[in-house]
Amino acid sequence: MIVSTNPQKYRNGDTHYPFRPHSDFWYLTGFKEPETVAVFSKKHYTIFLQEKNPAREIWDGERLGIAKALQTLDANQAYPINELKAQLPLLIKEATTLYYDFKACALDNDIIECLDGAKTQSLGEHLHEMRLIKEDNEIVLMQKAADISIQAHQLAMQQAKIGLAGLFEYEVVSIFDAEFRKNNAEHAYTPIVAGGKNGCILHYIKNDQVLNEGDLLLIDVGCEVEGYAADITRTFPVDGKFSQAQRQIYQIVLEAQLAAIACIKPGEVVIKPHQIASKLSNKA
Structure with a gap:
């Protein structure tokens, strides 16, 4: 299983857009630094990340670095991101099934090169089903x-x-x-x-x-x-x-919304609230 998060994007000059990790990557690793790749198998969790760089860290903030990655991220192996092309083919050479979703960025182009035509299955199809079930700490957030x-x-x-x-x-x-x-x-x-x-x-x-x-x-x-x-x-x-017309339309929408909320319960099909709201709105 291979999942990546994007490099930072330049806004202009030497200024970056605020960085946010890819949601799937963040969910699986809890790691928020850019330009990172995680590889999971039944036996190992390997992370590729940026190395420590004192000159850049003065400008952009502290990086976790390779030495702390194993303990902090609970990984089995950690490599600099610039070793991805050398190490990734070795990590996946015995894989019987590869799960991976391509994103349009230079880092994922490197991953595709490492896959060398190997067939993959969508990671998101499985992971997003997992993410539907929330743990207690997720519900708090x-x-x-x-x-x-x-x-x-x-x-x-x-x-x-x-x-x-x-x-x-x-x-x-x-x-x-x-x-x-x-x-x-x-x-x-x-x-x-x-x-x-x-x-x-x-x-x-x-x-x-x-x-x-x-x-x-x-x-x-x-x-x-x-x-x-x-x-x-x-x-x-x-x-x-509200004007009279505005109030009338607002009330129709409000009643449809309340009816949709009222039908929500364990075991109900996901589309049912939408169907109820649509039916009431169309009738009005």
């Missing part, structure tokens, strides 16, 4: 992400009672920025804060238009805590008051 996100949404709604008309969408985004950072959380995805007709754009991320009295404001924002994300969408009036 998911709940924390949800709680922080809820608090931020409530702060935005409270501001609407005072009045958001005349403000810009990005000023509402700043409410979420502050609440997330205050709780050591990050945005789980690019925030969508869409006033008026912008709410009809499914992935509207410009967030730079003025909010007008009488319009609805759609907010699709959630935070991430240690790799676990919340995802919340709410819509409410910019000036805190």
Whole structure:
């Protein structure tokens, strides 16, 4: 089983985009440094990672390094990432089944070269089924992400009672920025804060238009805590008051949502809430 996480991406000059490890890699290793490959078999866990580099660490922060990797990551073997092409073929030469999912980056190009045409099966098909079952510590992190996100949404709604008309969408985004950072959380995805007709754009991320009295404001924002994300969408009036038509549509959606939530129980099929919400919405 081979799983990798991407190298860092340059934003411009010598500045990088903030790095986030690939979710599958993070789940299996708990390791958050870039440009890393993990290889698992029934007998061994091998990690390829960046070596210590005092000159770079002055700029980018401390690296774990090869010497500490075995104990910290509970690996059996650790190699510098620049030895991947030499060591990976030896690690997989006796494998009867290889699980691996390609990602478009230079590191995965090296992995493909090492595979030398060997057939692979999708790791994600199996791993994502595992990830559906959450352990207690995962549930704690998911709940924390949800709680922080809820608090931020409530702060935005409270501001609407005072009045958001005349403000810009990005000023509402700043409410979420502050609440997330205050709780050591990050945005789980690019925030969508869409006033008026912008709410009809499914992935509207410009967030730079003025909010007008009488319009609805759609907010699709959630935070991430240690790799676990919340995802919340709410819509409410910019000036805190629904028009008759807005209230009617809102009530239809709310009733469909509550009915969908009410059907959720152990053993129910996953698509059932969607079917109930769709049926009620279409009927209305």
